[in-house]
Amino acid sequence: MPRNASNPVRIAINGYGRIGRCFLRALYESPWRDEFEVVAINEPADLASIVYLTRFDSTHGRFPGQVDATADALLIDGRRIAVSHATTPEEVDWAALGIDLVVECSGRYASRAELQRFIDAGCPRLLLSHPANSGEDVDATVVFGINHDALRGNERIVSNASCTTNAVVPVLELLDRAFGVEHVILTTVHSVMNDQPLIDGYHHTDLRRTRSAMQSIIPVSTGLARGVERLLPRLAGRVQAKALRVPTTNVSAIDIALSLREAVDVAALNALLRGAAGSSHAGLLSYSEQPHASIDFNHEAYSAIVDGGQTRVGGPRMASLFIWFDNEWGFASRLVDVARHWRARWQPAG
Template identity: 70%
Template sequence: MSRPIRLAINGYGRIGRCFLRALHESPLKNKFQIVAINEPADLESMVYLTHFDSTHGVFSGQVGQGPDCLIIDGQEIHVSHAQTPEGVDWARHEIDLLVECSGRYGLRDELTRFVDAGCPRLLLSHPGHSAQDVDFTMIYGVNHEKLKGDERIVSNASCTTNAIVPVLDQLHRAFGVEQVYLTTLHSVMNDQPLIDGYHHSDLRRNRSAMQSIVPVATGLAQGVVRFLPQLAGKVQAKAIRVPTLNVSAIDLVANLERNADVHAINSLLKAAAAKQPGLLAYSDAPHASVDFNHDPHSAVIDGSQTRVNGPRFANVFVWFDNEWAFACRLLDALQAWSVRCPAMGQTPKHTLESV
């Protein structure tokens, strides 16, 4: 007997809430059912921030509150407030998969604590500490077909790798990449304060997020090489936080192995977007970042910003909604995994025997 695939969310912050909203707006909402959320914050705040969102607007369905539960369109979702993986009786909810959105756990021995506590599978909304700490790292549209289905811990990488790896892969295949430098212009995040304060070990992140452009550390170069090992030693990256609520961009500068002009680069990327609708998009309109708020594409190539300086020195600009697009990719990852794992959605044997 099959049933909806039962999901839980650990960490109900920006990505956790976007994931719930994305599922609610998706045709997949009848296939996947969120049955539990673990979040240290109080239930009243969780309900309120589900209903009202400064970035993505008012929730399109009905949001309510019951005893220890968030209610979405009449469906109760059990809520707990544990601080550790073992603090939740995950087995009680008979979940098929946990979507780990807290970002607090990246090492394999940390992640397996969820498995030991009753979570048969984990999908991470972050890269994990390293490739060795997870069973598989997925960028949907790039390598999801290599997923076997028997994995326990799968990473959905990061919003930046989902945005730039498909673009960089196309450039490397067509023109060869000798060196590439990536600069991410990223909207503010919750590891930055509104006003200067004692907030983070990275001293710059103690400065007001809304008053300055703030350089921060990034692991994007390592994330790219995890998917494109042929570019090992050729990728450098930096990140700059900018005072906007949402939507980010990546400025790609590359030395190419073969000659390319603006038309050739844009034609390549426009064709790639046409082959992957819903994942990549192309536009040469005069955009500003707000145009891509709530945009589900992993990347939108801005053809108006493509430049070359000489025959092999190229510059490409990519927009992406760092919240919504990534939440949509989490759904794609779930769908890809469920297709390869028939055990998801099967009624447990002990449940059948009790009927």
């Protein structure tokens, strides 16, 4: 049964890597922290490493609370978080934890059959920090600010999409409604990720990803086009995407090249996005014309920041936009938003 609204949501985190740790920290830095209680973490790594990487983070700084440990738990400001080290969903007694929600941050499970294993093992609900293989593999894929109101509360498996989808979909949705998007090519310039080695080595079937992450700009495959079309199906067949990994540890960007139905100029494009940042998309979309570098947006909670100084128009219906986003902190912040919104609509898990 759904918990009383006055009780905090009891959360377990499965997979305590970059996003898992950012999600925990985003909860503690959120104005809604009292609405949630992280009661369990499942992560194969040893407890000493879990404690250390919670306390110290090279990208986001020291944890803002007191971090300690017992023999089998992480302590945050004295509150106990049970820690297990299982490698499969079935090894954890999720029901015994009395949880309301598992936030799946390992990224290892992407098909309906794989995700169902959590439900069968006692998880009442599952919120994914990745898109899953397809829309059919989850009950809903949510980009907060675009379709979160479609959640009805009886879903069991919900995806928070990807950091790039959360960044670009609000911008494309605004542009399509205002000017009509005929075609779009998205180029993601993304910070390094943990599927890349520091030095050349046997590592991945994608041969480019065998190369040193810190010495080159590396083109990689991306599912961003499919992710956009899943959220904005009216753009199906009109979206192409490519991705580059660059030697920075955090904060990424997307260069958006568009052909539009209506004639536009730089002033009209920027006015639309500046206005949305201050009204309909406040808190999700930001706008700036300052001479920024990527580091300016580290630990930034917006889904995207439009760099108005980089807006270009090449002909009456061709345009290019540039958006920044913290691929860790912005996405973790949206996980918090979706969990909070979904909780308000929960029905008995059945």
